Amino acid sequence: MYPLGGANMNNDAPAALKLTALSKHFGRPAVDGLDLTVQQGELYALLGPNGAGKTTTLRMVAGLLAPDAGSVEIFGIDLAANPAGAKQKIAYLPDEPMLYAKLKPTEYLEFVAGLWGIEAADAEPRARRLLDWLDLSRHAHELTEGFSRGMKQKLALAGALIHEPQLLILDEPLTGLDAAAARQVKDLLLEHVRGGGTVVLTTHILEVAERLAQRIGIIEHGRLIAQGTLDELRSQTDGGTLEDVFLQLTGQP
Amino acid sequence: MNARAGSALWLLKHEIRMFFFNAGFGAKNKVGRRGIGKGSAALWIAVFVTIHVLAFALLSKIGGAGAAPPHTLVMGLSGLFAAAFSLMMSSGLRASVDVLFERGDLDLLLSSPLSSRGIFSVRLAGIVVGIAGIYLFFLAPFANAGLVLGQYRFLGIYPVVIGAAAIAAALSMLLTLGLVRLLDVRRTRVVAQVVGALSGAMFFLLSQAYGNAAGSARQQVAHWFAPMLEPGAALGPDSVIWLPGHAVLGAPRPILALSMIALAIFILTVRSTHRFFVHGVQQAVSLVRVARAPAGGQGYWFGRSLAQVVVVKEWRLIARDPQLISQVLLQLLYIVPLGVLLLTKGGERLPGIGAALTFLCGSLTAALAWVIISAEDAPDLLRAAPCGMRTIRRAKLAAVAMPAPALMALPLLWILTRNPLAALTLCATVAGSVTTSALITMWCGRPAIRGEFKARGKGSFLSNALEMLNGFAWSGLAYLLLTASTARQQSTWLLPGAAGLTLIAGTIMLFGYLSRSRDD
Numbered sequence: 001m002y003p004l005g006g007a008n009m010n011n012d013a014p015a016a017l018k019l020t021a022l023s024k025h026f027g028r029p030a031v032d033g034l035d036l037t038v039q040q041g042e043l044y045a046l047l048g049p050n051g052a053g054k055t056t057t058l059r060m061v062a063g064l065l066a067p068d069a070g071s072v073e074i075f076g077i078d079l080a081a082n083p084a085g086a087k088q089k090i091a092y093l094p095d096e097p098m099l100y101a102k103l104k105p106t107e108y109l110e111f112v113a114g115l116w117g118i119e120a121a122d123a124e125p126r127a128r129r130l131l132d133w134l135d136l137s138r139h140a141h142e143l144t145e146g147f148s149r150g151m152k153q154k155l156a157l158a159g160a161l162i163h164e165p166q167l168l169i170l171d172e173p174l175t176g177l178d179a180a181a182a183r184q185v186k187d188l189l190l191e192h193v194r195g196g197g198t199v200v201l202t203t204h205i206l207e208v209a210e211r212l213a214q215r216i217g218i219i220e221h222g223r224l225i226a227q228g229t230l231d232e233l234r235s236q237t238d239g240g241t242l243e244d245v246f247l248q249l250t251g252q253p
Numbered sequence: 254m255n256a257r258a259g260s261a262l263w264l265l266k267h268e269i270r271m272f273f274f275n276a277g278f279g280a281k282n283k284v285g286r287r288g289i290g291k292g293s294a295a296l297w298i299a300v301f302v303t304i305h306v307l308a309f310a311l312l313s314k315i316g317g318a319g320a321a322p323p324h325t326l327v328m329g330l331s332g333l334f335a336a337a338f339s340l341m342m343s344s345g346l347r348a349s350v351d352v353l354f355e356r357g358d359l360d361l362l363l364s365s366p367l368s369s370r371g372i373f374s375v376r377l378a379g380i381v382v383g384i385a386g387i388y389l390f391f392l393a394p395f396a397n398a399g400l401v402l403g404q405y406r407f408l409g410i411y412p413v414v415i416g417a418a419a420i421a422a423a424l425s426m427l428l429t430l431g432l433v434r435l436l437d438v439r440r441t442r443v444v445a446q447v448v449g450a451l452s453g454a455m456f457f458l459l460s461q462a463y464g465n466a467a468g469s470a471r472q473q474v475a476h477w478f479a480p481m482l483e484p485g486a487a488l489g490p491d492s493v494i495w496l497p498g499h500a501v502l503g504a505p506r507p508i509l510a511l512s513m514i515a516l517a518i519f520i521l522t523v524r525s526t527h528r529f530f531v532h533g534v535q536q537a538v539s540l541v542r543v544a545r546a547p548a549g550g551q552g553y554w555f556g557r558s559l560a561q562v563v564v565v566k567e568w569r570l571i572a573r574d575p576q577l578i579s580q581v582l583l584q585l586l587y588i589v590p591l592g593v594l595l596l597t598k599g600g601e602r603l604p605g606i607g608a609a610l611t612f613l614c615g616s617l618t619a620a621l622a623w624v625i626i627s628a629e630d631a632p633d634l635l636r637a638a639p640c641g642m643r644t645i646r647r648a649k650l651a652a653v654a655m656p657a658p659a660l661m662a663l664p665l666l667w668i669l670t671r672n673p674l675a676a677l678t679l680c681a682t683v684a685g686s687v688t689t690s691a692l693i694t695m696w697c698g699r700p701a702i703r704g705e706f707k708a709r710g711k712g713s714f715l716s717n718a719l720e721m722l723n724g725f726a727w728s729g730l731a732y733l734l735l736t737a738s739t740a741r742q743q744s745t746w747l748l749p750g751a752a753g754l755t756l757i758a759g760t761i762m763l764f765g766y767l768s769r770s771r772d773d
Contacts, residue, residue, distance in 0.1 A: 062637045087639035098634035102573040103566065106551050111566045113555055115638035120556025127553060140551040143573065159634075 014076030016040045016167050016198035022060060022070035024222075030056045032222035033070070038215075040075075040166075043189060043199045045213035047206070049250055053222035054202040055094075058171050061200070062092035074167060088116070091165035095172035097156035101145035105136050105155050108144065109162055116163035123162060130158040134184065149176035157185065168192060170201040174208060186212060210242040218249050225249055259367060261375055268379025271356065304391060308398040312407070324495075331498035338417055338497075341384050343449040345425030348380045350445045353429060354438050359530065373526045377422055377519065385418035406503025413500045413508065416515035423515075423522035430529050443576045450583045559640050563648035567625050580706050581620050603668070603739055607679045608732035610664065614657040615686035615724040620706075622653045622694035628703040646695065653691045657683065674738045682731035686724065689762055693719045696769035719765050726758040 017038040024031040031053040038044045048054050059065040061072055063083050072079040074086040100108060106127065113123035131137045134154040139147070144155060153176065160168065168189070174182045189199050189212060203209055209216055210230060217227040226233060226249050230242060237248045256262035353359070353376075362372050392410045399407025428448075432441040483489055500507035557565065571577060626649050629635065635645055661683055669676035697716035701709060733751040736744075 062633075064633050064636050084639040084641070087637060092633075092637045094633065098631040098637075100566070100570060100630050102570045104551070106553055107566070107569060110553065110555055110557070111562050112634070112638075114557055114559055114562030115635070115640055117559065117640065118555070123555040124553050127555070137551075138546070141546045 013040050015073070016042070016075060017061065017200060018071075018073040019057070019061070020071045020073075022057065022072065023068045024053075024056050024060060024065060025068055026056075029222050031060070031067075034219070034222065034224055036217060036224060036227075038198060038200055040198050041193060041196050042215060043193045043213050044201075045209035045216045046200060046202045046219060047209055047216060047246060048202075048219035052219045054219055055171055056222075057219070058092070058094075058169050058200070058202065061169055062090065063087055064092070088163070089165060090167040090169055091160035091163070092169045093156055093160045093171065093173055095175050097152045098159075099144050099152055099156055102143055104143060105131060105140050105158070108155060108159060112159040113162050118163055126162055126164070127158070130161055134158055150178050150181040153177055154181060154184070157188070166197055168197065168199045168201075170199065172203060173201055174203065174205060206242045206246060216242070218246060220250050259365075261371055264362075264367065264372065264375045265378055265382070268352075268375055269382050271352075271379070301390065301394070305394040305397060308394040309401065312395065312398045312402050312404055327495050327498035327502065329498070330501045331495045334413075334417065334497035334501060337388065338421060339452040339455055341388075341418055341421035342425055343452045344384050345380060345421045346429065346445040346449040346452075348383060348422070349426045349429040350442050352376050352380065353426070353526075354433075354442070363530070369531055370523060370527050373523045373530075377426060377523055377526070380422040380426070381415065381419045381519075384422055385415050388414045388418070409500055409503035409508050412512050413497070416508075416511040417497075419515035419519050420511075423518040426522050426526060430525060440575070443579050446576065447579050447583065559644050560648040560651070563645055564652045567649060567652040570630070571621075571624065574703075577624060577703065577706055581617065581624070603672070603675055604732045604735035607675070607682070607735040608728040610661065610679065611682045611686045611731040612724045612728035614661060614683045615690040615720070615727055617660070618653060618657050618687045618690040619694055619720045619724075620709075621656060622650075622691045623698060623701065623709050624703060624706065625649050625653050626691075626695050627698035627709075628701045628706070630703060632700065650691050650695065653694075654687050657687045672739065675735055678734045678738050679731060682727055682734065685730075685758070686727035689723050689727070689758065690720055692762070693723055693765040696765045715768060719761055719768075723758060723761045723765075726754050726761060730754040730758065 015037045017036070019034050019036040022031055022034040022036075023029065034053075034057060036057075046054050046057065056065065060067050061074075061079075063079055063086070066080075072086075075089055077086040077089070079086040100111075103111065109123070109127040109130070113127070118126075128137075131140055134157065136151065136155060136158065139151065144152065147155065153173070157173075170189075173185055173189075177185065186208070189201070193199055193214075201213075213230075215227060215229055216233060218225050218233075226236060228236075230245075233242075233245045233249070234240070237245050239245070256266055359372075363369055389411070392414060396407045396410040399405060429441060429445055432444055436444065496507040496510065500511050626646075635642065665676055665680055665683075668679060694716060697713060697719060699713045699716070730751055733747050733754065737747045737751070740747075
């Protein structure tokens with residue numbers, strides 16, 4: 001099991017993520033006045049049909065898209081006012097890994113550590129540990145272009161973890177992973193939360209959300225239409241599995 | 254004409270369409286439509302008709318067709334045939350790599366009920382038509398005018414062009430398959446690109462070398478060749494080497510020989526290609542070769558500054574992409590004659606050479622700026638990082654600007670030993686050209702994909718136009734300033750001209766700065 005850093009839970013501590021009236025329009029509203037709070041030490045799953053605004057929301061949280069209106073606060077730091085301070089605490093992992101085909105895993109980690117300004121004394125042992133834990137050490141001398149989809153996703157995860165983020169933002173983290181790799185990633189997320197870290201993820205695999213998430217938010221047309229624990233969501237509908245709940249709430253047959 | 258779906262003709266139409274799309278005709282325009290616009294079609298038709306009129310006038314003037322053509326004409330036409338054939342090979346290599354390994358539709362076609370031999374025949378025929386098309390566009394009017402005027406020997410143009418295109422296409426495809434067996438698909442792509450460009454540029458380079466050679470050297474070459482050109486010698490009038498010239502002039506036996514060779518090599522190539530793909534040679538040679546692990550384990554090098562990690566990352570990515578390096582360096586192929594000129598006639602032609610070097614440095618820098626700044630592979634990773642984009646951009650500019658001065662160091666030192674003022678002037682214009690080219694691409698370039706380097710001209714019209722104008726302004730400035738620094742008598746127009754070009758270069762920069770994207 002990989003030992004992860006992270007903040008300890010504290011009731012007085014600011015929310016890990018607080019979105020207030022967040023909006024983004026691309027001709028039509030993609031995210032429409034979204035209010036969302038995720039507490040420290042929580043694993044929050046954001047679900048929604050295709051085009052609901054999940055990825056746009058996560059990209060705004062990661063500082064890749066500027067919102068048209070509203071604010072993003074990460075551990076009490078306003079992303080617009082202090083982007084460097086806010087970004088220092090988070091890691092963003094999109095469904096398409098942000099890698100360089102012609103770099104080796106070690107070189108990729110060197111680059112990412114350089115971007116986050118990690119000292120060599122901290123970065124090197126972390127990189128070795130991450131590559132060992134993700135079973136990439138024996139491929140450390142190979143170029144990433146020859147990697148399978150799962151290996152690429154694991155390397156991107158290693159890059160996301162090299163600066164020991166307190167908040168992990170993951171967009172469809174299990175896409176294309178085989179059973180073993182998916183298990184590894186799920187274990188990592190649970191371990192991160194147990195260590196006081198926070199995870200916000202989107203997924204289309206509802207069983208993953210059902211088994212991992214402490215709270216689930218359902219978004220449609222850029223608005224949060226329901227959120228709570230699985231039991232709370234069941235009580236708002238006719239019950240059943242998360243799939244039944246999700247389809248009822250989003251009005252799909 | 255509507256060919257039956259699934260027939261060879263139907264597939265050939267598809268192949269030809271793909272060849273022209275790939276060659277840039279009918280590139281996607283702003284509204285996402287393809288195909289040649291009405292205006293472009295009208296222009297092509299007008300050009301075709303004009304060539305017909307010119308051909309008719311020319312052939313009417315030449316008159317009767319009875320007399321045997323002089324041997325010098327046959328030699329000249331054979332030389333032209335060889336030049337055209339080298340260009341055909343160049344197009345053929347590019348097209349072969351594309352249709353066999355890049356287009357990625359062979360699995361789709363081979364899984365269809367179409368015959369696999371038929372697919373490869375049509376694929377090769379598509380390349381032949383694509384190659385022959387452009388030559389027939391310019392040469393067929395002569396055959397047609399000959400037909401009207403009763404000079405039937407010009408009808409030989411059709412079989413000669415199609416036969417030569419078939420031989421070039423088939424040889425290109427065989428060469429491509431051979432290279433893939435020896436190397437792998439990725440390296441073959443690079444080699445095909447370099448061989449194609451070299452065969453295309455060979456005649457330019459040879460003609461430049463001959464044109465710039467001293468009189469004594471030319472006489473020596475003529476003296477060396479003279480005995481070989483005597484009747485009965487290896488290159489005498491009866492030699493088979495002049496057959497293409499005779500064929501172009503309509504001699505039946507050479508035309509027949511050329512056509513038979515073309516047909517035979519076409520059939521042989523289809524059989525080889527079929528064997529290559531259907532028997533799985535492709536899979537055997539396409540396996541990724543994994544590098545051996547270093548003996549002492551993989552080394553780490555953490556702790557560099559942000560600027561250092563960005564520069565190192567950019568140069569690693571470029572150094573490991575031979576295809577990209579070859580594409581960028583092929584732009585510099587035409588610098589070779591300049592180097593020869595500099596060494597042989599450096600003093601008298603320095604302004605021209607300096608202007609060309611300034612332009613080339615600017616153009617090399619613009620190409621690298623496209624690769625390093627516009628074609629960033631993971632822009633989201635950089636934006637998600639807590640460091641300032643300004644530092645990243647500066648580091649990228651440094652990585653862009655380094656190679657051109659490194660390449661220029663040797664010529665500059667050579668000039669410095671002969672004319673220090675000229676060397677300093679050239680140093681200043683090269684620095685200006687390099688800096689401004691990089692800035693223009695940074696300000697006006699659009700995000701792109703690294704693999705699309707060849708098509709980067711279609712990406713951003715503004716960026717390309719400004720780069721081009723900027724290159725001309727700086728090379729013009731280099732020419733004027735070097736003329737001023739080397740001339741014994743000063744012309745009155747040199748300094749006002751230089752001031753004018755400086756103003757133009759400044760205006761281009763201002764325009765580029767004002768047109769930059771908002772987040773710059």
